[in-house]
Amino acid sequence: MTASLMSDTAANARSPLSQDDIKRLVKSGNADDRAVATHKICRVMERAELGEGDRAAAQEIIRMLAQDAAELVRRALAVTLRTSELLPHDVAMQLAQDVTTVAVPVLTHSPLFTDKDLAEIIRSGGPVRQVAIAKRAELSEAVTNVIAESAVEEAVVVACANDNARFSENGLSKVVDRFERSEVLHSVLVNRHALPVTISERLVHLVSSSLRQQLITRHAIKPETAIEIVAAAQERATLDMADASGASHDPQGLVRHLIANNRLSPSLILRALARGHIAFFEHALAELSGVPHERTWLMVHDAGPLGLRAIYDRAGLPGRLFQTFRIAMDTWRGLMAEAGYLDPVSFQEKLIERFLTQVPFAPREDLIYLFERLDRDSRGRKWGEASASAPLAEAA
Secondary structure, three states: OHHHHHHHHHHHHOOOOOHHHHHHHHHOOOHHHHHHHHHHHHHHHHHOOOOHHHHHHHHHHHHHHOOOOOHHHHHHHHHHOOOOOOOOHHHHHHHHOOOHHHHHHHHHHOOOOOHHHHHHHHHHOOHHHHHHHHOOOOEOHHHHHHHHHHOOHHHHHHHHHOOOEOOOHHHHHHHHHHOOOOHHHHHHHHOOOOOOHHHHHHHHHHOOHHHHHHHHHHOOOOHHHOOOOOOHHHHHHHHHHHHHHOOOOOHHHHHHHHHHOOOOOHHHHHHHHHOOOHHHHHHHHHHHHOOOHHHHHHHHOOOOOOHHHHHHHHOOOOHHHHHHHHHHHHHHHHHHHHHOOOOHHHHHHHHHHHHHHHOOOOOHHHHHHHHHHHHHHHOOOOOOOOOOHHHHHHHO
16 A cells, blocks of 8 residues: 555656655665665655645655664655655654654754744753754744753753844843853854843853953944943943944843842943933933933933933932033033034044043043043044944934
8 A cells, every 4th residue: 555655646746756666665675775765755755746635645655654664764754854844743753752863854954843842852852952953943932941941051052153043031041040151152142143231241241351352342233232331340341332232222121230230330320421322321310210211301301400400319329420410411412413413433532522621520430431432442443333323313
């Protein structure tokens, strides 16, 4: 009966599949011969235009081939039909549990597995199967969450290096938690096409100085990076990231993250404002004061003397610094009115220049920082092009 089915399928496919091919597959005791015949028969069936009856017959043949005792035959089946939807789902699952030479092709390429299938295999299938799944052309967050929780380091690294693998922020956080000391993983994460701001913030603390610079430059044009602001020496690097990426993607999320980690200092807010990150400044005041952002925006951009002062005081920022913040805000507003057309680098340079000429009483460390930044830009050091214009334009 099986030979008859194969013969009928071959005839319907109008293919070069011969009776000798079928005989070799059914009767040959040589595994090499059967593997060659399997490859040829599977190619014919996969390429043929099959009706409903023919498709059912072809799938019966595939089920028979999947039971062959020879690993070489089953591997020929798996490799030939690894991307085909002709492969029955139950056979795909059977091959996924086979020896690794048979399982890996279908796990890496077959479109037949559901997210639930893949999650179960990741949890129970071992490192080789986990790595095979991590290499798939697309991975949903549901699958990468399981990889983050359960897979070995190699599989996690491969998945993180796969930019078509969608990770949730929680999934990436789990990855960093589990492999905090892995320099290989750090490098892979830094080189992903996009990272949530909270993950960028954590990596700045963990990675080496060379990787930290890659983190800044690699994500310079990625809005997901937003502003990365941390304390002391790291603040310099993370504000550079802010310039490169802009702050308009999720300033509220970043502010909340920094507050939760006790990193949102008055000095940090002032430096960000002096460099034109208005949206970040607005959300910082909103979160610290408990006033909704829409209302905070109106108070910040009120040209009168009361709005900014009221929201500033409610945010609990130091009274001695208010005049400095006021000057920074007025300087930004004036420059936007007369030179909002400038490119981001030139705009920030002028903004810092004007601010520094008016605030000799600002905190010394902030002035030094801004002077150094201005000097560095004037020497022509480049940072990304997608930058300050995003938050500036948004606030305007």
